[in-house]
Amino acid sequence: MKDFDDLGLAKSLLESITKEGYSKPTPIQEKAIPVMLAGRDLFGIAQTGTGKTAAFVLPILNQIAEEPARPQPKHCRAIVIAPTRELAAQILESVRTYGRELRHSAALVVGGNKHGPQIRTLSRGVDVVVATPGRLLDHLNAGVISLSSTTTVVLDEADQMLDMGFVPDIKRILSKLPKDHQTVLFSATMPKPIKALANEFLVNPAEISVAAAATPIEKISQEVLLVEKSLKRRVLVTLFKDRDFDRSIVFTRTKRGADQVQGHLVKAGLSAAAIHGDKSQGQRDRALKDFKTNKVSIMVATDIAARGIDIDDCSHVVNFDLPNVPESYVHRIGRTARAGRSGIAFTLCDPSEYELLDEIEQLIKKSIKKQKVKKKFAVDENSADEFEFVPLTEEEDRDRWHPGGAKKAPTRSKRKPSNHRKGGAPKAKVQARGPGSKGADGAKRRVRKPKPAGAGRGSAGRANTKGRHD
Numbered sequence: 001m002k003d004f005d006d007l008g009l010a011k012s013l014l015e016s017i018t019k020e021g022y023s024k025p026t027p028i029q030e031k032a033i034p035v036m037l038a039g040r041d042l043f044g045i046a047q048t049g050t051g052k053t054a055a056f057v058l059p060i061l062n063q064i065a066e067e068p069a070r071p072q073p074k075h076c077r078a079i080v081i082a083p084t085r086e087l088a089a090q091i092l093e094s095v096r097t098y099g100r101e102l103r104h105s106a107a108l109v110v111g112g113n114k115h116g117p118q119i120r121t122l123s124r125g126v127d128v129v130v131a132t133p134g135r136l137l138d139h140l141n142a143g144v145i146s147l148s149s150t151t152t153v154v155l156d157e158a159d160q161m162l163d164m165g166f167v168p169d170i171k172r173i174l175s176k177l178p179k180d181h182q183t184v185l186f187s188a189t190m191p192k193p194i195k196a197l198a199n200e201f202l203v204n205p206a207e208i209s210v211a212a213a214a215t216p217i218e219k220i221s222q223e224v225l226l227v228e229k230s231l232k233r234r235v236l237v238t239l240f241k242d243r244d245f246d247r248s249i250v251f252t253r254t255k256r257g258a259d260q261v262q263g264h265l266v267k268a269g270l271s272a273a274a275i276h277g278d279k280s281q282g283q284r285d286r287a288l289k290d291f292k293t294n295k296v297s298i299m300v301a302t303d304i305a306a307r308g309i310d311i312d313d314c315s316h317v318v319n320f321d322l323p324n325v326p327e328s329y330v331h332r333i334g335r336t337a338r339a340g341r342s343g344i345a346f347t348l349c350d351p352s353e354y355e356l357l358d359e360i361e362q363l364i365k366k367s368i369k370k371q372k373v374k375k376k377f378a379v380d381e382n383s384a385d386e387f388e389f390v391p392l393t394e395e396e397d398r399d400r401w402h403p404g405g406a407k408k409a410p411t412r413s414k415r416k417p418s419n420h421r422k423g424g425a426p427k428a429k430v431q432a433r434g435p436g437s438k439g440a441d442g443a444k445r446r447v448r449k450p451k452p453a454g455a456g457r458g459s460a461g462r463a464n465t466k467g468r469h470d
């Protein structure tokens, strides 16, 4: 394993790396930094939590260290494009952190903030612009900034940008770059449209993939609590009151759900903030700041709002609802167990979500430990512990698909695989045990279970809700 000293980075950057307390480069850093320093295009498959931000920020800053020329007015040397404002803000923070021993300028160009200050900053010329696609395109179209002398462009979380419908904007932005530039694309998964984007815009790229999810998945203690939908909020309170937890993230499927859950937690005396797409930028920034500075200990978030946000030392992730797309489960629980730490992930699953749970288990090729939630008869007045959790036996786990004991032959669901899985990348990310292998509980994996009668949404319903995440 290499040291940072071996990667060819400038002294000023090595100093800030040491100040950050990093002793060794992560695998993505070890692989991506030399490629980027050599000026090659790069296609990286890596998730948040792998250290990929430093993997692209350090080479950008290195270029500035080696050629410390001031950028011309209305020009920038490098741009990083990210799907959400929060992720963009976080990347800018990394630019400032890793570049603190280096004279450089950096700007955040995102929606939700006023145009005026951004226009003034861009007009002066900036070394590194970190942007969300829509606002950057606005400024490009208005002639506020030109990319004609930009040497490096990074597309971060490209699959998320695809999900959010940003690909046409990205193509417009990329078409404004000069012929001779470096393009770097990072994506957690590799659906076909991302491959197509890479084929169109990357020239002879180095392809680097790190098995990101494999490490978190192994380090995360995962548990499913089988619970009636109507009891979920109360069970959530019990979970938090009953355990030692630091900062935790609770995922809900909808924005309204996030607000309701946050309200319930606050009423129960817990400190919680909510973050989702309907909140103003100010509210989102405040919630994130309060969470990062430990003013609130629980963040309730939708998938899109939380994607890419790096929160250190997150002890628990709770899936209040199961995600519609199984890959999101892997992303969600990856919020904990960052940078080699371990973490705990709870999933509250009601009967209408059994099929979603099954899909997750198939994706991660592992049976997740399950517990039934039971109401306690005698509640200790001094305890918030209103419920008890009873482990599910293997037999019960198998039978949960056939309430009442009616044994039906398993049938294959007709649901199409999600867009993400069509690309096949997640298979490489999770620890595969091979088809038909045994799960963690020793039970042989079934191919597909039929949905119990009246068990909520079917595939069509889920497909319809996909766009409502945030």
Ligand code: AMP
Residues within 6 Å of the ligand: 021, 022, 023, 024, 025, 026, 029, 047, 048, 049, 050, 051, 052, 053, 054, 310, 312, 338, 339
């Ligand atoms: P990222 O995947 O870029 O969101 O980074 C995830 C976390 O890993 C961040 O909190 C970084 O500060 C941390 N990190 C990045 N590189 C290293 C490293 N070489 N050693 C230890 N931690 C790191």
